[in-house]
Structures are given as structure tokens and as C-alpha cells.
Amino acid sequence: MAKSVRQSLYYVLLWLISIAFFLPVLWIFLAAFKTKEQILAIPPKWIFTPTFENISNMFSGMNFEKYAVNSVIISLSAVVIAIIVSFFASYSFSRYKPKGTDFLMFLLLSMRMVPGAAVVVPIYLMYTALGWKDTYYGIILLYAMFSIPFSVWILKGFIDGVSLRYDETALVNGGSRMHVMFRVILPQVKPGLVAAFIFNIIFVWNEFLFNFIIGGKKVTTIPVALATGLYKTHGVDWTFIASLSLVYMLPLILMIYFFQRYLLVGMTFGTVRGEV
Amino acid sequence: MKGIAKWLHERNLFPYALLVPVLIFFIVWNILPLLWMVGLSFYKYDITTGEPLKFLGMDNYQAIFRDHGIWQALSKTFLFVILAVGLETILGMALGFLFWGSSKMPGRRLALTLLFSPMILTPVAAGTFFRLIYDPVFGIANYYLEAWFGLKINFLGDVKWAYPAVLMVDIWMWTPFMILMTLAALGSVPKAELEAAQVDRLPWIRRLWHIVLPHGKFILMLGILLRTIDAFKTMDLIYTMTSGGPGNATELIAISLFRKAFEAFTMGNASALAIISLLIAIAFTSIYLYILNYKERRA
Secondary structure (H helix, E strand, O other): OHHHHHHHHHHHHHHHHHHHHHHHHHHHHHHOOOOHHHHOOOOOOOOOOOOOHHHHHHHHOOOHHHHHHHHHHHHHHHHHHHHHHHHHHHHHHHHOOOOOHHHHHHHHHHHOOOOHHHHHHHHHHHHHHHOOOOOHHHHHHHHHHHHHHHHHHHHHHHHHOOOHHHHHHHHHOOOOHHHHHHHHHHHHHHHHHHHHHHHHHHHHHHOOHHHHHHOOOOOOOHHHHHHHOOEEOOEEOHHHHHHHHHHHHHHHHHHHHHOHHHHHHHHOOOOOOOOO | OHHHHHHHHHOOOHHHHHHHHHHHHHHHHHHHHHHHHHHHOOEEOEOOOOOOOEEOOOHHHHHHHHOHHHHHHHHHHHHHHHHHHHHHHHHHHHHHHHHHOOOOOOOHHHHHHHHHHHHHOOHHHHHHHHHHHOOOOOOHHHHHHHHHHOOOOOOOOOHHHHHHHHHHHHHHHHHHHHHHHHHHHHHOOOHHHHHHHHHOOOOHHHHHHHHHHHHHHHHHHHHHHHHHHHHHHOOHHHHHHHOOOOOOOOOOHHHHHHHHHHOOOEHHHHHHHHHHHHHHHHHHHHHHHHHHHHHHHHO
């Protein structure tokens, strides 16, 4: 009996910690359903009659749909391109171990060490010179580049874990290399693909700096719309920020709820496969 | 498609062909801009004035070494990295251990989703909203501070408080990441060894030292490495909160860089600074990788 009480207290403590970390996010989400006066009210209002006006205003006002569609198209295509390209490379790294594999793997990781504010200067100059500013392919391929290093690391870990016998059996039975890669190996590394996808989409979905600098009217995503749409005539437009943040964050929250296992796999480059 | 693969295969080129797309990305988006940047760092290049490029040699670098503001920004950045990563690691590991035995907790998935929610929040949104939370008049933080402790602090407007205030937000956002990494590290410890330790009644501190750390240290170090790199790069969170102010109290190196490039438009100068920060980032990473390898070699 004493043990089960202790256990319950332990679970209550863990729940309280989780909620404590969630509180600021909750405060933003609540604001999405408040009027402007309620958001700025002192003492703070935790209980109130929710209004859906902010969210409906957001959908009808500004170019919400355009920015949201941009966010979805750009994030999805960048990450998918990165994963396809990375799958080829990691298959090669894992199965053929070409000369310089270790060095190339390190170089790839170093792509992500560079501070964004440092890369953005030359990228900006290059994009201006080549006329790639404010184009979909310009921004998509740039984000794909950012997503490649971790995808290669994660996928190589997974392909290493698939026994070579599968390749050999398929080849002996007359399958081509393409057949081996797509029909034999690919289905077995699905968790790796999901993990790489989740890991990278979190970054790309929230990315601000590059889209702000090398993007433009055509390819604006929500984070940039959020940063540039802050001010109304009377100071910061809190209802707008709150409702936009809520709508924009929901897909990611649902994703880490339903694919929680893969979040862990991705964060450790596939070195951990089990449950958290 | 099949024909091409076979042709490449007969000539042993197939493995390299598979690498071509990644290499193209690497060359076009990394090597080229990098060379471009190295080149520019020797020139005077202001976008706004439209003057032709002017070769300066090492002048940009010398100017940076003489620039008092840059040294301040650098020391603020180092302090930020040490404090943020240090506290996130300590807190994350402690909470990670606490969550270790929770696999049968009711609603665990939902609890963990809430726990991890700060790190998936768009930094721009988080930064903006914390301006309201920290606001001296309308902010919830000050309301409770005053109600409970009788204090009133202008977090982001006071030179003394702005730095710890933005540090707190970073710690709130990224401690969950270190919790996640700690859980991952703990998950990689073989169950059999833990059970053996249980049978031997090893004290928990020795279990930690002799069993958990040797197995989990790689993942923990990876977490610390990723956090160090990202903390060094911190930009949009702080920029939306304070734009580096008040004064330059929260101006980290990434913000100085952004200002030089896109507020002053002195691209040559910014390139030189970018290269210096790049070298610092590489030094960080090499030290970590060296420590990791060194320990492994000794073990």
C-alpha cells in the first residue's frame, strides 16, 4: 500500500513538471481565445469565456492561406528531397564504404555547425547574383541542404543495422541494385525515414532567418509573416500572434504525440531504437 | 534507369554515383558560399552605396580585432553558451533521471508531449510572446512577482536584468531537449548490467558512475555538442525579444553579425566576422570530438 502511494506521488510530480514546462505555451494558446483586453488584463485571466473571433479573423485577414500553403509546400518538399538524396548517399556509405567515408560524414556534420547568421551573408550574395532570391526552388533547396547532414547520419545508422544477407540474397536471385535499394532495404529502414523526417521538419518548419533574408513576397512562410506582421497601429497585435502561433504549432504537437518514439530515434542519430 | 545503374556498376562507379546528389548540395550551398565569403572578407563592400569593390587586405579583420563591441559580444556569447548549456545539462540530466522509471505512468505520452512542447515552439513566436510575459505593466511574470514577493522587475528593459531574462527563456526552451537526450542515454544501458548491479546492491552513485555513464556518455556528449552549437548560433529568439538591447546588453555574436550585414549592410566586414565565428564553432566541435575520442581510446 505504502509503495503504491509513493508511486502515485511520483507520477503526480512528473505530471507537474511536464505541466510547468508547458505553462508558457499554454499561456500563448489561451491568449488565442481571448479578446485583446483580456490578454492585457491585470490580474491575469485564467478563466474566461473563449472567443473564436481571433482565429476566424486570422483566416480571413492577411494572406494567411498563402503563407500557410508556403510553409507546408516548402517544408515538405525540402525534407522529402533531403531524405531521398540522403538515402542514396547513406546506402553507398553503408554498403560500399567508399574511400573517405568517415571524412565525408564529418564534413556533412560540419555543415550544421556553421552559425546561420554567418552562412546567410554569402548565401544572400550568391542568391542575389544568381537571381535565386524569392524563388521556391531557391528556398526549398537551401532547406534541403540543411536537412541532409542529420538525415544521412540517421539513415546510415539504420542501413548498417540491416544484414548484408538481404542484399546478397536479392542479388543472387537476379534482382538489380535498384531493386535491392528500393524493394529490400527501404522497407526495413522506415523508422529511420520517419525519424529523419521529424527531426528535420521541426527545424525547417520554424526557420526564420533564411526565409526572411533570401525570401520575399512570393515564398514568405508563417514565421516570417509572424515577425513582420507584429505591429498594428496601436502597438503589438497580440491576438494575431497568439492565434497564429496556436494554429502553426498544432501540427507539430500532434506529430510529437503520435510519433514520439521516432523523435528519440532521430535525436540520437539512430543509435537508440527502443522506446524512450 | 536500370541500364544506367548496370553501366555504372560494371565500372565500379555506382557507389560514387549515389553520392553525387549530396556532393552537389555540399559544393553549391557550402563550398561556394564559403569561398565567396573568404574572398569578400578582404574587400570593402557596402551594398547600399553601390561603390565598386575595394581591396582592403586584412583591414576588415584588424577592424574587428580593434572593435570593442565585438569583444563584448563574444564574451557575452561565451558566457551565454556556458551558462545555458551548463544549466540545461544539469537540469536536463536531473529531470531525465527522474523520468527514468516512468514507463508505466498513466498518460505518459501526453505528459511527454507537453514536456517537449517548448522546443518545437517557433522561436520567433516564443521570443515575441515573452515580451508580453516579461512586460512590467501587463506581464504575468511581474504580476505574480509582485503579488507573492512584492517585487517589480522590468526584465527586458533593465540593463541588469535583460541578460538573465533571455537566458531563462533559452533554458526553458532547451532543457526538455537535454531531458530527451538523458532518457535516450539511459535507454542505451543494457538491462542485464543494471540487474546485476541491483543484485550486488551497488549504491546508486556507483551504478551511475560505473554502468550508466560508460554506456550513455556518447549520447549525452552528442546532446551537449548539439546544444553548444545551437546556443552559439542563438539569434531569432533573442532578436525578437530585445533586438540585442537594451543598449547592447543582450547582443550576442550572431546578432552583431546580423546587424553588420543587414542593418549596416557592410558585407565585407560582416564576412570577416562570419569567418571568425565559423572558426570558433569548428574549434568547439573539434574539442568535443577530441575529448570523446580520447576517452574512448583510454577505455
